[in-house]
Amino acid sequence: MAIQLTDNVSPAARRDILDLEQKISSFRAGDIADEAFRKFRLTRGVYGQRQPGVQMIRIKLPHGRITADQLVRIADLSDKYATGNLHATTRQDIQLHFVKLADSPQLWAELEDAGITLKEACGNTVRNVTGSARAGIDPLEPFDITAHAYHIFDYFLRNPICQDMGRKFKISLSSSEKDSAYGYMHDVGLVARIQDGKRGFKVMLGGGLGAQPFSAQTAYEFLEEDRVIPFIEGVIRVFDRYGERQKRHKARMKYLLNDIGLDELLRRVEAETPALKNKTVEVNDLPASVGELYPDRSEVSNYQPNVGPASSENPRFTTWFRTNVFEQKQPGWYAVQLRVLLGDMHSDTARALAAIVKQYAADDIRVTVNQGYLLRFIRPEDLPAVFEALDALGLANPGFDTTADITTCPGTDTCNLAISSSYGITRALESMMHDEFPDLVFNDDIKIKISGCMNGCGQHSVANIGYHGSSLKNGAYVLPALQVLLGGGFNGKGEGLIADKVIKIPAKRGPDSLRYLLRDFEANAFDGEYYSDYYARQGKNYFYQLLKPLADLKTLVDSDYIDWDHTEQYVTEVGVGECASVLIDLVATTLTEAAEKLGWAREALAEGRWADALYHAYNVFITGARAALMSHDMPTNTQHGIVSDFDKTFVGSPSQGEPGFHRAEGDFKHLVFSINKEEPSAEFATRFLAQADAFLQTVQAHREKQLEREGAPELQELTQAQDS
Known part of the structure; x- marks a missing residue:
């Protein structure tokens, strides 16, 4: 059955969804290796579960923000394609479990119709941009970081610099010095500050969890707000080029920072400045697609409550008010925090919650980093009614974000x-x-x-x-x-x-x-x-x-x-893979990948996106060089290492009866790394793309001659790798 796409689905999302459908079909026909398909689907938010044959769908919600109608849409789709459960995560996403792979494109299409994406929710991409749920109403904040979170999300979504990194990359924004978004454990952690009357951020780099957790290092005590996105772009470009790619457990940015040191990392980031798409990015308001976050602004500023918060004789209301409610920075308005056991909410509960929001609160629900929800702009006289309505849903348990809230x-x-x-x-x-x-x-x-x-x-x-x-x-x-x-x-x-x-x-x-x-x-x-x-x-x-x-x-x-929630004797086991191993020609697969990137470069050039065209062309060089090295059984790792090894291996003197790719050692490195020596322009992008095109044709010809001389390659076995 053909995917149903409405006019609300953007052209970019439309292509992504149809591409996912096509790749699923090719995968089932055995035309795509399992590992290659796994890499592809992860960047579309489709994640293999422990149980065979079903997927977890991760819905990417920048800053954890969602409207009442969007919450209803997710609840309806959970009923239709999943289990009727909505799982809130520590990265302010919502996940649906037990979804059939074949249903994932249509599910995505119906999410995009409501302005919600799966793109880059998993995989080696810039993951969901998280932030303080109280942003915009936080009495301690110097300014509202919500617009910054959205602009960072928009800037890096589908950005060529972060489509094929060695590992994932995480960014958070905290609204105050309390660092409630845990910036110190992120690849980039930002804390809002004002200095000399200017807005900006403390910038932390290289934090991360996992088997070897690292605290982030402070790169800047204060960086002006219009320089933040370009700086992050520079960091990602450096991570993409120099980050580990073979040893997965060492492939996070925290290890690169630990290896080269903060001063050297910042020097390399500075060296990327000429190549940046934008040297400054102004953040004055929310993107037009986001819509209004608050009730009518005049209503907010002019509201004068006749009384304080309404009281109730119910002692449970008193405890709830003490632990789950706070007065916003907007005088007279209150926010309500929902404690949600395990982060799980049934679809019926979610729809009822959306109705409460529409009646009593702003259309601005925030998923919190501790797997709860936050409702905003509630009048004090409405708090008893809100408590009763939430209590009927099991959402008025006291102790939000306390010791009792795990x-x-x-x-x-x-x-x-x-x-x-x-x-x-x-x-x-x-x-x-x-x-x-x-x-x-x-x-x-x-x-x-x-x-x-x-x-x-x-x-x-x-x-x-x-x-x-x-x-x-x-x-x-x-x-x-x-x-x-x-x-x-x-x-x-x-x-x-x-x-x-x-x-x-x-x-x-x-x-x-x-x-x-x-x-x-x-x-x-x-x-x-x-x-x-x-x-x-x-x-x-x-x-x-x-x-x-x-x-x-x-x-x-x-x-x-016997483990908790189980009755059988415990055994350690890894989840079942989704399919059997396959045999493929790794070099041919890599060359196909390079050709696909060349197509993206041409498209960006035709649309006048010079910086994007340049980075896609750069990746053609990297992927083509990797294929050439693989054809000679040479290991590949970092992008910088691939360029250096190719430069040494395929230098001008004849090799096995074939000419080299360049005349002198250093020529290839100089060509490829010229990407950050000039400003993005039509002339530079056109020239660089033509050079990448010619290079790929040369690699393909080299491979064809090699196969004529040596015969068909031994096929390599690829088996299911773990998602993360």
């Missing part, structure tokens, strides 16, 4: 990489705290975060108390385990810290571990002491000894061999 990833419920259950232990911990530590709904100093593995989707490394899924061996048996991490998050000085791994314990002892930690803190912490400061004062060994009895495997019982 952040978690889906774990083994759906993820290929997860080792143990995240959802099950989260329920167990929240239940224990509700029963034994009820006052924790008022404590917003201790954050608990859980991931199903070390990769950190639940952000356990920046928690005061964190857990990630693992396993333990006891003789011939394996049991589910939790790695306990302590001391991350923010300390009393507002500094962002990375947690220490302290001890690994059986997963079923997770509630006991948290019980020990909370009771110890209650008994021994100084009055007003932050948990991470308390951890630093006591030291890692103190907590290791505190929890050591829980790690004793001599006291195991039968239930310890």
Whole structure:
């Protein structure tokens, strides 16, 4: 059945959707290698699940912002194509699970009709741009960062410089010095500041989580706002050129920064300046496509409440108001925060929530980094009615973003990489705290975060108390385990810290571990002491000894061999791949990829997008050179390394009866890296593209002669790799 596309779908999105449909058809016919298809679909937000034959669809919501109608559209599509569940993530996305691969193009088309995209939600791209959910209403903010988040999102969406990076790239914007968007764990973290009357940002670089978490380094204490996007572009161009591409676990920008140092990285970024599409980018307001964020502005500025927040005799309302509601910077207006267990919301609940928003709030819902939702511009007299309506939906639980509100990833419920259950232990911990530590709904100093593995989707490394899924061996048996991490998050000085791994314990002892930690803190912490400061004062060994009895495997019982939310004995396993391995000619596949990039370069040139044409042409050189090196069984890695190796290997002297590609060593490098020596222009783009075209033709001819001489190549086996 043909994809149904409405007039609301942009030409760029239309082509993406039809391309996805065509690639799915080719993949099913066996014409595309599994690994190549995996790489393709990930950049379209289609992610393989643990369960065979179904996908997770990640919906990219810049800054976590969504309208009521968009929420309804996602809920309806979850009913139609998924399970009726909407999962909010720590990157302010919404995910749908158990979607058939064949349904993903039409699902995408129906999202684009409502102004929502999947493009670059996964894969080695610039991922969703996250930001403080309170932006625009935050009493502590120097200015509203919402427009900046949208402009950064728009600037890098479908941008040639970030379509084929070695790894993903993450950007966040925090509205105040509290760094509520966790800039210190991002590739680029921005914190809003005003200096000498000018708006700008503190800029942090090279943060990241995973098996080896790094805190970001400060590149600028203050960078004027119109220079931020060009600076990020320069950083991405450097990361694309010099970043690791073979050793996946070393391919994040944090490792490049660690290898070459901040000064050298900034020098290389500066060297990219001539090639930048824009030297400055003004951010004065939201893109026209976004629409209005607030109620009528005169209504906001002129509103004078006759009374303060309406009271209620219901003690649950009082607790909810204390923990989930705050007054905005706009006098007399209030915001309401929704605590959502596991980040999961049923489609019926989402539609009912949208109706509440339309009746009582601004059409501006924000998904929060702790997997909740924030509603804005609510009149104080409406708060009791809002509470009652939310309470009927199960969305008025107190304790938003407190100790009792745990952040978690889906774990083994759906993820290929997860080792143990995240959802099950989260329920167990929240239940224990509700029963034994009820006052924790008022404590917003201790954050608990859980991931199903070390990769950190639940952000356990920046928690005061964190857990990630693992396993333990006891003789011939394996049991589910939790790695306990302590001391991350923010300390009393507002500094962002990375947690220490302290001890690994059986997963079923997770509630006991948290019980020990909370009771110890209650008994021994100084009055007003932050948990991470308390951890630093006591030291890692103190907590290791505190929890050591829980790690004793001599006291195991039968239930310890069964994971949370399961009844069968635990076994470690990797999720099932989506299909069998295939045999392909890797060089031919790479040359086809280069030809495709040449087509993109020609299209950009025809449309007058000189900078885009130049970067696509640059990638033709890189991909063609990689194919030539592969044809001689030479390993390839960074783009810079590919150019250098090609320059040395294919220099002018005849090789096996064929002429070289260039006369002297250094010629090829000089040609390719001339991309950042001139301003983007029609003349330069036309010349550079013609040179890339001629180069690719030469590589293709070289390969044809090689095959005539040596015969058909030995086909290479490619099998399913893990998504991330």
